[in-house]
Amino acid sequence: MAGEKILVVDDEEMIRDLCYHILSTEGYQVTTAPNGKAAFEELNRNMTDLLITDIKMPGMDGLELFEQVKGLNRDIVTIFITGHGTLDTAIESLMSGVDGFVLKPFTQEELLSTVERSMNRSRLQKENIRLKALIPLFEISKLLVTEIDLAHLFKIITEVLVQEFSVERVSLMLLDEKSDNLVIRASHGLPMETALKTRRKTGEGISGLVLKNRKPLIISRGRHADQEVMEALNLDNMPISSMSVPLIGRDKMFGVLNVSKFADPPFTTSDLQVLLILSSQVVTAMENASLYENLRENYFRTVQALVAAVEAKDPYTRWHSTNVAKYSVAIGRDMGMSPTQLEEIHISSILHDVGKIGISERIISKPDRLSREEFDIMKDHPAHGIRILEPIGFAPAIIDAIYQHHERYDGTGYPRGLAGEQITLAARVLNVSDTMDAMLSERPYRGMISSEEVVAELEREAGKQFDPKVSEAARRLIEKGLLKLGKHTFHQYSSGSGKEEKHVTP
Template sequence: MKDKYTEEFLRRLSANINLKKQEQVFESMLGPATWQIQPVKGESKDKPVERFSNESGHGFSMPLKQGNQLYGAIIALGFKYPVTDELMRLFAVFTETLMREVQKEMELTKLYDTIRPRAIALSTIHTVHRLISSTLDLDELMPRIARLCLQVMRAEVCDIFLIEPGKKKKFVFQTSVNVNKDSQKHKVKVKLNGILAYIAKTGASRLTPKRLLVPLIDEDVIGIIGIRNKMGDKPFNEFDKEILTTFAEQAVIAIRNAQLYEEQEKLTIGSIKALAAILDTRPNSIQTHSAMFVKLVVEVAKELNVTAQELRVLKYASLLHDAGKVMIPDEILKKQKRLTGEEFRIIKKHPIKGVQIVKPIEVLKPVIPIILYHHERFDGTGYPKGLKGSQIPLGSRIMSVVDAFVAMVSKQPYRECLNCDESLFEIKKYSGTQFDPEIVDIFCRVIAKSNIKSLLKAK
């Protein structure tokens, strides 16, 4: 079974389009190469990353490992140029991200195979499934399931309990919706006792004239959905239990997908932070990839009422907007004197190089325009395209202001840092030319908040 899993894992990894794109990026910098993925043979032991050079060119070998599981190794042969430490670290981060994506893909496949809707399900339940599966936000999903349950079951109250991860003795009282009082509660801790404990332990349903409780089952019981007080003062019956059981099966699929999405989101953020940590070893990176920078960008975006998805993308971009500087020589980044024309021309390439770095990762595609254009100026005199005004993505306009402010309040190789008031004066001075005036106004309001000032003091 383990060998079959490893074989399928390596097959999916080899066919992953992001891996192919990643290989293309490396070949664009180091020259063409031959790539191989070799499975574990016999009792093969884990080997460290190896780099080598011979008459055929340069190359490396990197183990494919998740936790304690060694799947094999990825080997590249024949590069024209040697592989640097920084490129190896980047490749390791990308490869780990891809392996996690493949692992989650296989988990989803298994989930789909083991938790299928009933062969014969009520047509109304199928409609409900489509409606509740239209969001992957768990906090939004729970009340949606509860409201739809009340409509289908014609009941007055719906309660949904989810078992707290890693704690078998407690529930999170995720949602309670009352159709008459229009009341709703979220994430209230409820002790696991009485009938709830019995259902969680046995997976059995509970039917009384006034209350119906059905387990939410994904191999094990992950929660309970319950309804109270049937409309028209009628008692609940076996047919109601059958419908709610089918409804619960559909709800479980949506809940597990949302939970897996949250897990994947955590993995993605972890990988992005790992990549940003590599950049933190470079000059001038700490101030631009600090918690202060991300916090300021997020606070300004919230003032603009961006969507949850737009805010998520902006967080990613905040961590990686200067990723291309890893490709800029240290002597330019460290230089304490004015840059020459040629040196500035090299510096201006870093947004494009940053795009080349993040492009192979599918989940980071939405950040590409933000990274590419965050050095554009509102009056059209920026780079790399000379975009003007609203042609510049909103995220880029936000980061342009924040980037300048953070750079000013941070010590640079060529000057001492400015204080907050001095930096704000400079930001306002270039409102309408370098910066979007609306963003500048919002940014000044954000800085005036006490929590942001505390963040600046703690920098």
């Protein structure tokens, strides 16, 4: 298959011209160079598929050129042209990775058959390498395109790159829409301070150039044919080889994916092809995650509106979920929950009573105590809530907290009668917060309960209804004045005012 780019290097003009004529006639793109130095400069400027070089030349000979070229591009196919006097050297070169040699004087058929044989062997090797890389990549791709949690997705990407490419450094840089800068969102092998502070504008540095030009780059040993790339290189702590590829979506630029290694061998064009395939899967996964997040956010807002509608039916529980969320986050923060856990418990608190949508309005808004039969019906609302929320695909921690928020620490709660640490921590926190706001909710069959009475109840029920540690955290926050108890109340439109009024009742 002709069409490949060939560089012919020989200090004899006649040999160069002969090779040029034979090979260009067969459809190859041929360039010539009179010596090793000129050839190396040409290879720095332009990609070449096949190098044909004489061994004995003034200055940089063919052997030295071969060693230099392998450091620049390991994918290049090399054929030596040799005379009888250098035949032993040529044979030794085959053991070092040279793909073939042509003995002077040679015929047209000998040159063409050597070139074709060497190129076919190279294509086969590259294809085998590519197929071997694509087998695990296929499994990885299935995992990526089904992942909807962006933080976990970024973690998977970095782990895959470290494992598959044996790299020491990875950075996933995403375009921040507010600042229009590339910001590192996931990394491996970078100092924490660097990962947090690094910013690149479009066209700035290697990542900025890749973003600007929308073209991938391979840089090996601090060299590249493009002068603009060389000017953008940061020579401090320069890796042996690095690849940078743009992450381009259907209608937007997401960012740039960078990988670097500090040991031989350098990256090849085959490596770049695999990285490009992986990056396309990353973009697909990010687009899927973004679409899913938008759908989930819309669904969440709808469910939240339904919760508000349910609470609005009962004048005694308006703003209940808002209060519960406030208490839960405060308690969770005091207990050392991570930001992710705090976000999960906030969502759980907002939606914990969504299952009441399936409960009769007569029971929901009943001002008196519920009968045993009515209470049995009310006890179904955690299960109703899970059925409503399942299509959204919330994290298991959120689903568990909502389903378990009426379980008691002593095992006498519902719906499953779980006890102690069988109940998730988020559900134990939610139980305390839910109960506190219920106690503060004024009912016709009892008056308003004071903050002191709430604290006393928390202490009394520690180890029974409540996790003692959660109960203690809530009491501590209340007693220190760090958790303001109270509920929002809502006044109907007063005649002529046309405004809603909210106040907090202590």
